[in-house]
Amino acid sequence: MQSRGPGKQPGHKPGKYRDESLIPDFSSGVVRFPYRREPYARALLHLVDGGSETRDVKVTARTGDSAHLNVTFLDESRDNVTVVLWIPARDAVRIPASESSWRDPYDLDWD
Known part of the structure; x- marks a missing residue:
């Protein structure tokens, strides 16, 4: 696992989340949903x-080894900016979409 650190990505502005600079080991591949x-x-x-x-x-x-997840959400504290970052999978638990406090308006299924 690597970390680029704040300001290392083109156009990167330091964020409030520690994992915004996390780059996982992609040797096991990436699985997209x-x-x-x-x-x-x-x-x-x-x-x-x-x-x-x-x-x-x-x-x-x-990641192919399921160690990290790429997640996205709206951050209201930053004028509803869309945040996309990789986090350790151990820091997340799957929930039904109906339990989520926000929903992507482009989802196909609204249960």
Whole structure:
């Protein structure tokens, strides 16, 4: 697992989530979930300042070894910016879409 660190990506602005600079080991490949049918999860997100917060997220992909998840969500504290980051899979648990506090408006199934 590598970390680019803040400011290493073109156009990167330092964020509030510690894992925004996480780059997992992709040697096991990447598995993407079907577009517009991605699962939801409740994730523990670690903050740069040392705290953490729990958020409902959409999981768009996982590493082949299932060690990391690529998640996306809207961050209201940053003017509803869409946050996309890789997190350790151990920090998330799958939930039904109906239990998520937010829903992607482009989902096909609204249970």
